[in-house]
Amino acid sequence: MAALLGRSCRRFGFLSSGHGARSVSTETGKSLNLYSAINQALHIALDSDPRSYVFGEDVGFGGVFRCTTGLAERFGKNRVFNTPLCEQGIVGFGIGLAAMGNRAIVEIQFADYIYPAFDQIVNEAAKFRYRSGNQFNCGGLTIRAPYGAVGHGGHYHSQSPEAFFCHVPGIKVVIPRSPREAKGLLLSSIRDPNPVVFFEPKWLYRQAVEEVPEHDYMIPLSEAEVIREGNDITLVGWGAQLTIMEQACLDAEKEGISCELIDLKTLLPWDKETVEASVKKTGRLLISHEAPITGGFGAEISATILERCFLKLEAPVSRVCGLDTPFPLVFEPFYMPTKNKILDAIKSTVNY
Amino acid sequence: NTSKLKQEPLSTHHHPCSCRSSSIFHLAKKSVFSQIGKTKKMTLRLRSSSWKSNLLKILRHNHGFGSASHAARHLRQKPPHEPTLRVSQNPISRFCNTMSEKLSSIGEHEDANTQVMDFPGGKVAFTPEIQFISESSKERVPCYRVLDDNGQLITNSQFVQVSEEVAVKIYSNMVTLQIMDNIFYEAQRQGRLSFYATAIGEEAINIASAAALSPEDVIFPQYREPGVLLWRGFTLQEFANQCFGNKSDYGKGRQMPVHYGSNKLNYFTVSATIATQIPNAVGAAYSLKMDRKDACAVTYFGDGGTSEGDFHAAMNFAAVMEAPVLFICRNNGWAISTPTSDQFRSDGIVVKGRAYGIRSIRVDGNDALAMYSAVHSAREMAIKEHRPILIEALTYRVGHHSTSDDSTRYRSADEIEWWNKARNPLSRFRTWIESNGWWSDEEESDLRSRVKKEMLEALRVAEKTEKPNLKDMFSDVYDVPPSNLREQERLVRQTIKSHPQDYPSDVPL
Numbered sequence: 021m022a023a024l025l026g027r028s029c030r031r032f033g034f035l036s037s038g039h040g041a042r043s044v045s046t047e048t049g050k051s052l053n054l055y056s057a058i059n060q061a062l063h064i065a066l067d068s069d070p071r072s073y074v075f076g077e078d079v080g081f082g083g084v085f086r087c088t089t090g091l092a093e094r095f096g097k098n099r100v101f102n103t104p105l106c107e108q109g110i111v112g113f114g115i116g117l118a119a120m121g122n123r124a125i126v127e128i129q130f131a132d133y134i135y136p137a138f139d140q141i142v143n144e145a146a147k148f149r150y151r152s153g154n155q156f157n158c159g160g161l162t163i164r165a166p167y168g169a170v171g172h173g174g175h176y177h178s179q180s181p182e183a184f185f186c187h188v189p190g191i192k193v194v195i196p197r198s199p200r201e202a203k204g205l206l207l208s209s210i211r212d213p214n215p216v217v218f219f220e221p222k223w224l225y226r227q228a229v230e231e232v233p234e235h236d237y238m239i240p241l242s243e244a245e246v247i248r249e250g251n252d253i254t255l256v257g258w259g260a261q262l263t264i265m266e267q268a269c270l271d272a273e274k275e276g277i278s279c280e281l282i283d284l285k286t287l288l289p290w291d292k293e294t295v296e297a298s299v300k301k302t303g304r305l306l307i308s309h310e311a312p313i314t315g316g317f318g319a320e321i322s323a324t325i326l327e328r329c330f331l332k333l334e335a336p337v338s339r340v341c342g343l344d345t346p347f348p349l350v351f352e353p354f355y356m357p358t359k360n361k362i363l364d365a366i367k368s369t370v371n372y
Numbered sequence: 373n374t375s376k377l378k379q380e381p382l383s384t385h386h387h388p389c390s391c392r393s394s395s396i397f398h399l400a401k402k403s404v405f406s407q408i409g410k411t412k413k414m415t416l417r418l419r420s421s422s423w424k425s426n427l428l429k430i431l432r433h434n435h436g437f438g439s440a441s442h443a444a445r446h447l448r449q450k451p452p453h454e455p456t457l458r459v460s461q462n463p464i465s466r467f468c469n470t471m472s473e474k475l476s477s478i479g480e481h482e483d484a485n486t487q488v489m490d491f492p493g494g495k496v497a498f499t500p501e502i503q504f505i506s507e508s509s510k511e512r513v514p515c516y517r518v519l520d521d522n523g524q525l526i527t528n529s530q531f532v533q534v535s536e537e538v539a540v541k542i543y544s545n546m547v548t549l550q551i552m553d554n555i556f557y558e559a560q561r562q563g564r565l566s567f568y569a570t571a572i573g574e575e576a577i578n579i580a581s582a583a584a585l586s587p588e589d590v591i592f593p594q595y596r597e598p599g600v601l602l603w604r605g606f607t608l609q610e611f612a613n614q615c616f617g618n619k620s621d622y623g624k625g626r627q628m629p630v631h632y633g634s635n636k637l638n639y640f641t642v643s644a645t646i647a648t649q650i651p652n653a654v655g656a657a658y659s660l661k662m663d664r665k666d667a668c669a670v671t672y673f674g675d676g677g678t679s680e681g682d683f684h685a686a687m688n689f690a691a692v693m694e695a696p697v698l699f700i701c702r703n704n705g706w707a708i709s710t711p712t713s714d715q716f717r718s719d720g721i722v723v724k725g726r727a728y729g730i731r732s733i734r735v736d737g738n739d740a741l742a743m744y745s746a747v748h749s750a751r752e753m754a755i756k757e758h759r760p761i762l763i764e765a766l767t768y769r770v771g772h773h774s775t776s777d778d779s780t781r782y783r784s785a786d787e788i789e790w791w792n793k794a795r796n797p798l799s800r801f802r803t804w805i806e807s808n809g810w811w812s813d814e815e816e817s818d819l820r821s822r823v824k825k826e827m828l829e830a831l832r833v834a835e836k837t838e839k840p841n842l843k844d845m846f847s848d849v850y851d852v853p854p855s856n857l858r859e860q861e862r863l864v865r866q867t868i869k870s871h872p873q874d875y876p877s878d879v880p881l
Contacts, residue, residue: 109654109682109685109688111651112648112654112689113686113693116659116669118655119652120590121659139682143648151623151626151643152622152623152641153624153848154848155622155634156635190850214850214851289856
């Protein structure tokens with residue numbers, strides 16, 4: 021019951037890209053959830069480039085999360101098609117398509133299943149341009165995968181594997197926080213001349229609803245966004261976790277703590293300058309992600325900011341993350357970096 | 373029954389055709405239940421209704437068809453928004469066949485004595501005998517060859533005729549490859565090169581297969597196929613430049629020797645990881661098909677590579693996607709020290725084709741004429757029929773795996789010597805072209821001395837040429853160097869100023 025209430029908090033506190041100094045222009049659009057925004061982006065991508073393809077397991081009928089609805093009917097089964105159940109084949113095939121100058125938009129059904137494709141991603145996609153001396157590239161490759169906690173996903177429907185990919189020079193890793201962001205970031209990722217791994221917070225597929233402009237627009241990669249301004253502490257996160265973090269910021273404000281919240285958006289290559297400027301202002305940093313704390317991407321952010329902002333820091337960098345266990349089912353509420361864990365960490369950092 | 377269906381309201385997800393006027397987009401705006409929930413609901417409905425109306429519900433739900441005949445009309449045709457690409461047996465028609473069988477049997481009474489059943493995927497006959505398919509056929513798949521061990525044309529052999537010009541070019545390239553390999557190998561032994569891997573013994577596979585392809589066919593090599601590049605015009609100097617990693621290397625000095633690549637010759641850069649190139653070739657083949665090119669993708673790999681998951685993934689994809697790709701396996705008996713008896717227990721690689729629904733052939737890889745003919749025929753089928761073809765070329769790896777290997781540690785020197793002398797692909801083909809009056813001893817010695825001279829000069833020049841600039845370490849990781857790489861280059865340059873002795877002097881800054 022507590023878990024259910026905790027989950028419903030996310031629903032009400034959904035974070036839309038409206039406030040904050042550097043937000044995307046608030047044009048009105050249609051009210052869409054995340055999977056519909058992704059779907060719109062895919063329709064636009066396929067419409068704007070006749071040599072683009074969408075494929076993966078079950079994408080033909082619309083996909084298990086409905087992200088590919090209507091694509092096969094509109095663009096034909098030669099451009100939007102099901103593949104055999106084989107992630108290494110899906111990504112390997114996609115690399116070949118991209119190497120011939122096409123846009124290959126590949127779907128991995130759950131990020132938990134991306135590992136068979138890891139060799140193709142690391143040893144082929146990431147090195148394709150470099151090893152050939154720029155004679156070849158597979159920049160047209162975009163790999164989309166739903167990631168993150170969903171309330172009942174357990175070991176194999178909840179993983180956040182972004183840290184593995186952030187360690188691979190040659191690819192980009194992008195994680196949107198909302199429907200409007202997702203559409204713009206996905207279009208940028210598809211059109212970016214480098215292979216991109218795009219993790220979609222599955223929790224937000226239906227839970228998040230936002231005004232999304234209907235036209236073709238792109239949000240730049242490797243640019244972090246300050247979505248909430250503050251003076252006492254900087255919080256950095258990505259994806260669905262930002263919703264939780266914002267709730268913690270609201271609670272902290274009631275206790276007189278002014279929090280600055282940054283959406284990293286692109287984890288590789290990541291925008292160090294924006295985070296550095298913020299921490300130089302606030303003197304404190306807290307990073308939060310669902311992935312296990314050890315070796316998580318928060319460690320990279322922490323180490324970099326320590327190097328750049330050591331003398332400005334008033335307290336150690338705090339990380340509020342998932343625990344070092346496989347993602348548990350019954351114990352999910354204990355595993356997750358909850359609002360109160362973050363709030364406690366904000367307070368202890370401020371009171372250090 | 374039919375009239376009742378026509379009165380039913382439009383579903384939110386309906387088939388965009390002229391049968392009904394409708395808009396194309398229908399995002400499920402007010403979805404009430406999750407995907408999983410919906411399936412559950414559908415399952416419940418299926419349990420309570422008749423078989424036929426179940427089918428119609430599925431058709432309407434998934435495709436928006438109003439009736440079985442509506443579905444039949446459309447499933448047999450292209451979807452309306454597809455470009456007019458006439459591909460034989462495109463994916464939808466496979467789906468059609470299964471559906472058609474189902475549809476055609478609607479209303480038929482199942483005869484109690486009928487010995488077939490309509491499982492998903494089609495009809496299968498039953499048998500009351502408990503029979504296992506044997507793990508192997510009684511006889512091994514025969515090996516196609518045209519020239520006997522002595523280079524004589526086998527009577528009644530079928531082959532694709534080659535002109536004198538092409539035959540002489542094939543032979544000359546085989547000789548050139550052999551000399552290039554020997555000289556590079558020696559250079560490594562002398563410490564002039566860091567590493568090398570020869571293709572000795574596999575010259576016929578390399579050159580004859582390349583000769584049967586067109587320059588537009590895209591190549592995804594493993595690492596023992598430099599002969600394909602050679603055939604297409606890569607010069608000895610270009611090979612040497614890559615081996616020395618100098619500033620003229622197209623790869624900009626980033627990889628070990630023999631990791632060649634050439635976009636102008638449609639030869640994708642070698643990567644040392646085994647079999648990773650195979651699924652890439654399938655994707656490239658699909659692109660060629662969609663772009664309606666008169667070309668195919670060709671990928672090479674060894675017997676060892678067929679144990680990798682990527683090989684199986686690629687074969688299956690190629691069959692399902694109906695991709696025009698040639699899978700050429702150089703079964704040379706060894707994966708470093710591992711003989712084929714430790715690699716698989718099937719009758720080689722050729723029999724694996726059938727498991728994936730792929731047409732296959734086994735060919736004598738040391739018979740240049742047979743290789744040429746097999747690849748030529750396979751290419752035609754692949755492109756015209758939009759299908760993959762598997763070619764298992766039997767051969768022997770005469771050289772060591774690489775300069776880091778001494779193969780006498782795991783196989784007898786006699787065995788190596790026998791294959792090098794008695795089964796040499798060059799001598800067999802030479803006998804044949806000489807018997808046609810197309811070659812002579814004089815031309816042989818002229819060619820060999822010319823190539824040797826050219827090779828040694830190429831080595832000399834490559835060795836002297838300076839290395840690529842340090843900035844080439846940081847470029848091409850992405851299309852444009854991101855801020856972290858610009859920062860790292862700056863830091864490295866600072867370090868070099870402080871400790872120049874730690875760094876090689878032949879890399880210009």
